Amino acid sequence: MKTKLYYIFLGLAIILFISNCNTPKKISNSEIKEEPVVIKNDSLEYEIIILDIGFNQYLNTIAQPVGYYTQAYLENRNRFLVPIWNSRVSDPTRFNPNIYQNIIDYNANINYGYDVNYKLFNYFQFAQRKYRMTLR
Incomplete structure (x- = not known):
């Protein structure tokens, strides 16, 4: 029984070794240094710094590309979403103060x-x- 187990583990180790030699190394999320995202308009002296882990990756992989939305659409959505966000910041007993x-x-x-x-x-x-x- 011990001999069979030894050969099974040896076989798995060889398979893992071979597969690691043939495939490129994948970089995990923990190995990627997350840089803060700076939102600013220099002419207005307006700046937001977002330090939320994963936002850079979201912008680069999931978010619609720059130019997909019109500026008018984005402004209308932000006019709606910002007051909701701010009301949640102002009410830490009802909403998680670690998020807001x-x-x-x-x-x-x-x-x-x-x-x-x-x-x-x-x-x-x-x-x-x-x-x-949901921000509603």
Whole structure:
């Protein structure tokens, strides 16, 4: 019995060794250094820094590409989503303060530009997926 087990483990080890030699190494999420995402408009001196792990990957793999949405669409969505987010920040007894940490100072009358609106909108999409919540 011990001999059979030994050969089974030896066989598995050889298979694993061969498969590791033939396949390229995959990089796990823990090996990728997550850089903060900076949302800013220099002319307006407006800046948001997002440190949420996984947001970079979301922007690069899941989010619709830049240009997919119009700026008007993104502005309309952000006008709707920012007040919901801010109300949750203001109510830490009902909503997780580890998720809703900072008020977003977003004025619908200011043109922040496409990049700011795109990344802000996609952060809301990312947060809803990651934290399994709905901003309504």
